Amino acid sequence: MTEEVVLSVDQTEEKLLDMLRADGINPAAADPYHTWKVFKHFCHVPVNCADDGILFETHPSQGFAADPNGLYDAIPPSFTLHFLRQFSLEENGEYSGMQQLDCRFEYDLTDDLRLVQKVVWAYDFDTIDAFFAHVESLPHFRAVEGYGARRTDVQQGDV
Secondary structure (H helix, E strand, O other), X not given: XXXXXXXXXXXXXXXHHHHHHHOOOOHXXXXXXXXXXXXXXXXXXXXXXXXXXXXXXXEEEOOEOOOOOOOOOOEOOEEEEEEEEEEEEEEOOEEEEEEEEEEEEEEEOOOOOOOOOEEEEHHHOOOHHHHHHHHHHOOOOOOOOOOOXXXXXXXXXXX
């Protein structure tokens, strides 16, 4: 009998990237639906943390004009579909931080994507598989089918 490996939070980003690459996915040019399939398996990998949350979200952004003083460039309007695992951390029984491992797909904002907005947390479901089934049943999940992402990103960071 083999013992189940429990990852530290610091190991999770590399683990997901390894799983994506093993499935033939380039994280810098990934398809959200193929990535989702691997992400679902990754969410069953245990992680040593105080709390482990899973989120699916879609939302438009109207963008921002460039700073007149040149501090930042303009950000064009966009539509984002992303899903993540959120790890709450504790030291000596006290909250010490939070990290999110985010799979993010950004698209040009079109009229049909302008009103597509949804936030779903796995906390609202009895099992993560029920959460996955619910997300996959949503029209928001398939909102970007046929669109090419202008940017994809899989990365972990502090919240």
